[in-house]
Structures are given as C-alpha cells and as structure tokens.
Amino acid sequence: MQEVKLPQMGQSVEEASIVRWIKSEGETINQGDPLFAIQTDKAEIECEAPVSGVLRKILLDTDVTVPVLTVVALVGTPDEPLPDLSKYGTAGTAPKEAAPAATPSPSSVPASAPAELPSAAPTAALSEDAFVSPRARKCAAELHVDPRLATGTGAGGRIMEADVEAYAASLEGIKVSPAAKRLAESRGVDLTRVKGSGPGGRITVDDVEHAETKVKHAPVKSIQAGQINRVKLSPMRKIIAQRMADSFYSAPHYYVTTEIDMTAAVKLRKSTPEKPSFNDIIMFATARALQEYPAVNSRWAGDAIEEVGDINLGLAVALPTGLIVPVVRQVQNLTLAQLSAECKRLAERARTGKLTPDEYQGNTFTISNLGVFGVDHFTAIINQPDSAILAVGQIKDRPVVIDGGIHVRPIMKMTLSSDHRVIDGAVAAQFMGRLKEILEAAEF
Numbered sequence: 209m210q211e212v213k214l215p216q217m218g219q220s221v222e223e224a225s226i227v228r229w230i231k232s233e234g235e236t237i238n239q240g241d242p243l244f245a246i247q248t249d250k251a252e253i254e255c256e257a258p259v260s261g262v263l264r265k266i267l268l269d270t271d272v273t274v275p276v277l278t279v280v281a282l283v284g285t286p287d288e289p290l291p292d293l294s295k296y297g298t299a300g301t302a303p304k305e306a307a308p309a310a311t312p313s314p315s316s317v318p319a320s321a322p323a324e325l326p327s328a329a330p331t332a333a334l335s336e337d338a339f340v341s342p343r344a345r346k347c348a349a350e351l352h353v354d355p356r357l358a359t360g361t362g363a364g365g366r367i368m369e370a371d372v373e374a375y376a377a378s379l380e381g382i383k384v385s386p387a388a389k390r391l392a393e394s395r396g397v398d399l400t401r402v403k404g405s406g407p408g409g410r411i412t413v414d415d416v417e418h419a420e421t422k423v424k425h426a427p428v429k430s431i432q433a434g435q436i437n438r439v440k441l442s443p444m445r446k447i448i449a450q451r452m453a454d455s456f457y458s459a460p461h462y463y464v465t466t467e468i469d470m471t472a473a474v475k476l477r478k479s480t481p482e483k484p485s486f487n488d489i490i491m492f493a494t495a496r497a498l499q500e501y502p503a504v505n506s507r508w509a510g511d512a513i514e515e516v517g518d519i520n521l522g523l524a525v526a527l528p529t530g531l532i533v534p535v536v537r538q539v540q541n542l543t544l545a546q547l548s549a550e551c552k553r554l555a556e557r558a559r560t561g562k563l564t565p566d567e568y569q570g571n572t573f574t575i576s577n578l579g580v581f582g583v584d585h586f587t588a589i590i591n592q593p594d595s596a597i598l599a600v601g602q603i604k605d606r607p608v609v610i611d612g613g614i615h616v617r618p619i620m621k622m623t624l625s626s627d628h629r630v631i632d633g634a635v636a637a638q639f640m641g642r643l644k645e646i647l648e649a650a651e652f
C-alpha cells in the first residue's frame with residue numbers, strides 16, 4: 209500500500225487544505241494523473257498522483273487544513289487489505305463514501321490588484337474545472353489549444369474531450385503565422401473568428417492584437433426581479449476580500465496618471481524578431497526606471513523603509529475565478545528577449561495551474577494591464593508588500609497636438625498607485641516622468 213502525502217509546495221508553505229478530489233475511491237490512477245487540488249495561502253494547485261494503482265482510501269476531507277507531508281490517501285491493488293487507519297490521526301477523518309466529483313472552485317489566489325490579460329502573460333487558466341473536463345484539459349494541452357474556446361456538449365455546457373478535438377480540427381484549415389498562433393493561445397483569442405489581413409487571408413500578429421478576446425466563462429444565471437441570489441464565499445474570494453481591505457485601509461493610496469506616446473514602442477515591437485508583447489516592453493522600461501528610483505521599489509517595514517536591490521516584477525494574471533501574480537525575478541539583469549520568454553513561461557504555468565508558491569511570491573513592484581479589455585484608464589490597489597502598482601490602459605489612436613499641428617498617435621494612459629508612507633508625491637511624479645521618457649524613446 210503506497211501512501212500519498214500532501215506535497216511541500218515551497219519553503220514558505222507549512223500547511224494547506226485539499227479543496228477537491230479529482231479522483232474518487234476505487235478509481236484506477238496512473239502516475240502523473242491529477243489526483244487532488246490543494247489551496248495554499250495564495251493559490252489552488254493541482255497535485256499529480258505520485259504512483260500508479262487503485263485509489264483505495266481517501267484519508268482527508270476537503271477544506272481541512274493540515275501540515276504539508278501529511279498522508280492524505282492510500283493507493284494499492286484492488287483487493288489489498290487496508291492498514292489500521294487510526295495511525296493517520298486527523299488525516300483519517302475523511303468520509304467513507306467515495307469522494308464527490310470535481311466541483312467549481314477557484315484556481316488562483318488573489319493579489320490585491322485588478323486582473324490582467326496582456327498578450328504575453330495573461331489569460332485565464334485551463335483549470336476552470338466546472339466547465340472543462342480533466343480529459344478535455346489534457347487533450348487541449350497536447351493540441352496546444354484553449355479548451356474554453358470549444359463549444360461544450362456535455363451536461364450544462366461542460367466542455368468534453370471530443371469538443372476540444374473538434375475545435376482543434378476547425379483550426380487546421382486556417383492560415384496563421386506561428387507568432388500569431390502563439391499570441392492567440394496566450395490571449396484566448398478564437399482564430400476561427402479572426403479575419404486575416406495578410407497575403408491570402410493569412411492571420412498576422414496585428415490581426416490577433418486587434419481581435420476581441422473570446423474566452424468562455426461559466427454561464428451567468430439570470431436573477432428574477434425581486435429575487436436575491438446569495439453566493440457562498442469561496443476560499444479564494446475570502447482571501448481577495450481580506451487582502452484588498454488590508455492593503456487599501458493600511459496603505460494611504462494616492463494616484464499619478466500620465467499619457468505615453470507609444471509610437472516608438474510600436475516600431476520597436478514590429479522590428480524585434482522575438483515579437484515581445486507591449487506588456488513585455490512596459491515591464492522592461494519599468495525595470496529601468498525603478499533602477500533610477502529605488503524609493504519606488506521599496507516596502508514599508510513598520511519602523512523603517514526597505515529599499516530592495518532586486519527588481520522582482522509581479523504580473524497580475526486573470527484566471528476565470530480570480531487573480532494570481534506570477535513574479536519575474538531580477539528583471540534588472542534580463543534582456544528584453546529574456547524577459548519576454550520568462551513571461552511566456554510563467555503565463556503557461558499560470559494557465560495550467562502549475563505555478564509553485566516560489567513563483568508567485570517575492571514581488572517588489574506589480575503591473576496590472578486591462579488594456580486588452582478596451583479599458584482606457586483605471587486605478588489599482590497596491591499588491592502588498594509592494595509600495596506601488598502600475599495600472600496600464602489600452603493603446604489607442606488619439607489626436608494630439610505636436611508643434612502646433614494635429615497628429616494621430618498611439619496613446620496609452622498609465623496610473624501609478626503609491627503608498628504615501630513610503631513614496632512622496634514628487635518622487636512618484638518624477639518616476640512616471642522618467643518611465644514616460646524611456647517608453648517614448650524605446651531605445652532598448
């Protein structure tokens with residue numbers, strides 16, 4: 209009989225709870241199959257079966273917090289006798305009946321920043337389990353498609369494996385550049401609804417950039433007049449509420465907004481072979497500005513202000529039921545190409561629910577981008593322990609006056625939310641002015 213233990217998900221994680229069992233007692237499992245999902249203090253993470261066999265006994269009920277490395281299940285052969293369960297203590301309190309099938313649950317932990325869906329890092333995760341079956345998610349990963357773009361034929365519109373296969377087949381006849389295909393995957397853009405402007409109707413990166421995001425989410429129930437729909441708080445939503453309130457009421461926020469002429473950045477992106485996203489370019493420029501203004505890359509420590517040498521940029525990534533903030537570490541040492549590659553890597557891990565705690569902790573500054581939703585301007589709540597967060601709007605052609613003449617330029621608005629305990633208004637203004645200079649020159 210093999211013991212399955214609650215895994216150690218990072219040095220800082222000492223305990224966690226199982227929010228759902230993906231497999232039920234009596235099911236045959238293979239090593240590497242998703243077995244259960246755990247909720248740490250920041251995210252829900254799917255855990256794989258460490259061994260193959262039959263799931264003989266589930267020892268831990270859902271929503272019970274226990275230390276890591278606690279034995280939570282037993283795997284063996286169909287007729288192998290079970291050992292004395294009393295030796296497992298608290299972990300032996302799971303109900304004797306088979307574990308329930310997967311139910312809707314959060315797949316990320318919130319940071320205190322608004323959600324983001326930029327081109328390199330953002331997009332909802334493939335773990336929207338209530339509407340995408342596990343086999344469909346596995347099939348989608350193999351076929352490199354977003355399962356949420358398929359039409360679900362299962363119960364309640366749930367997306368099944370055959371639905372993913374059908375959607376993948378519908379893409380086979382579409383002419384699309386490799387770069388545009390990768391961008392569509394990261395943004396959740398349905399290529400069957402994109403009109404190509406390239407030769408022979410080929411879909412280009414620019415076509416995807418301007419396409420509407422078609423990610424499907426859970427169906428929204430209509431509420432009848434006079435009725436009140438009471439929605440139970442999920443663990444994720446409880447953490448969102450607590451952290452947003454803690455940040456907003458403990459840190460005195462103020463806001464500085466500026467407009468950026470992105471003409472040079474647009475040219476840079478088109479001329480760079482790796483085709484970094486605009487969000488990559490913004491992150492790269494932000495790191496350069498933070499090197500010149502270390503006060504903005506600081507945190508409040510109660511009796512002191514700590515200026516941090518490394519620039520670890522948190523990137524707010526929207527998931528179907530919340531938000532997670534993967535962290536790109538030591539950005540000051542990365543080239544633009546390296547930064548772009550790391551954003552793509554973290555985005556893929558976020559989409560598939562494979563981020564470890566070490567990959568979404570340690571941020572010193574956060575960027576949140578709602579431009580893909582057509583948002584011009586917004587303010588964000590600081591993602592503590594940071595002392596500032598940058599809210600990025602869409603790039604939009606606007607008339608501007610230059611040397612007395614009216615010109616049309618791609619303009620983007622950015623707003624810096626700052627903790628006034630750490631960052632003075634003049635410092636925030638100078639930082640934003642320098643960031644504007646770096647982006648408008650785009651000489652990387």
